[in-house]
Amino acid sequence: EPEVTQTPSHQVTQMGQEVILRCVPISNHLYFYWYRQILGQKVEFLVSFYNNEISEKSEIFDDQFSVERPDGSNFTLKIRSTKLEDSAMYFCASFASKPFSDTQYFGPGTRLTVL
Amino acid sequence: AQSVTQLGSHVSVSEGALVLLRCNYSSSVPPYLFWYVQYPNQGLQLLLKYTSAATLVKGINGFEAEFKKSETSFHLTKPSAHMSDAAEYFCAVSDGGSNYKLTFGKGTLLTVNP
Numbered sequence: 001e002p003e004v005t006q007t008p009s010h011q012v013t014q015m016g017q018e019v020i021l022r023c024v025p026i027s028n029h030l031y032f033y034w035y036r037q038i039l040g041q042k043v044e045f046l047v048s049f050y051n052n053e054i055s056e057k058s059e060i061f062d063d064q065f066s067v068e069r070p071d072g073s074n075f076t077l078k079i080r081s082t083k084l085e086d087s088a089m090y091f092c093a094s095f096a097s098k099p100f101s102d103t104q105y106f107g108p109g110t111r112l113t114v115l
Numbered sequence: 116a117q118s119v120t121q122l123g124s125h126v127s128v129s130e131g132a133l134v135l136l137r138c139n140y141s142s143s144v145p146p147y148l149f150w151y152v153q154y155p156n157q158g159l160q161l162l163l164k165y166t167s168a169a170t171l172v173k174g175i176n177g178f179e180a181e182f183k184k185s186e187t188s189f190h191l192t193k194p195s196a197h198m199s200d201a202a203e204y205f206c207a208v209s210d211g212g213s214n215y216k217l218t219f220g221k222g223t224l225l226t227v228n229p
Binding site for chain 1 (some may be wrong): 147149151157158159160164166174206207214215216217218219220221222
């Protein structure tokens with residue numbers, strides 16, 4: 001069964017450093033998402049991406065964040081200068097689009113720890 | 116704007132007992148509703164979904180949920196809990212709009228006692 005994969009599973013970085021989180025969505029999907037979950041809190045939407053551009057972003061997704069689909073398979077989230085409060089689990093998700101599916105499929109997540 | 120409220124951050128049941136996890140939503144348009152489960156150190160797995168068809172939805176692992184528009188609820192139930200059901204459960208809503216983004220509740224941690 002096709003699945004969304006994410007690398008790395010755990011990333012530790014120093015405050016102020018740049019990090020890139022990688023995702024490989026399901027191959028025939030058209031919509032891509034990043035969500036995050038701060039420890040003990042709910043899963044929050046960050047950004048959606050469709051047709052090679054951001055289609056919606058949340059207030060959390062400020063200028064420090066960017067997304068890219070560089071090669072038609074990978075979907076990346078870059079945090080330019082990490083802050084302590086960026087420590088969280090980051091989930092990538094993909095979605096085929098109607099009428100094929102109503103469901104977003106999630107990857108296993110990348111746990112980001114900012115020291 | 117959409118929102119989801121999950122009553123009870125932690126629910127504890129005995130093995131074999133009924134599981135009831137509550138979810139209420141707010142949406143200005145007919146919603147699409149989902150329950151996801153997260154096992155320790157794993158990602159989010161879809162349990163079941165409501166997308167405007169039958170109001171009683173059956174999912175994996177014996178779970179089901181009923182969409183009640185009048186109560187704006189989508190509670191998750193399972194007649195008999197199993198130890199393997201111990202996990203965190205998230206209710207989510209989508210307006211089915213152009214971006215299909217999900218808005219999640221805070222989650223309910225289910226523990227199952229032997």
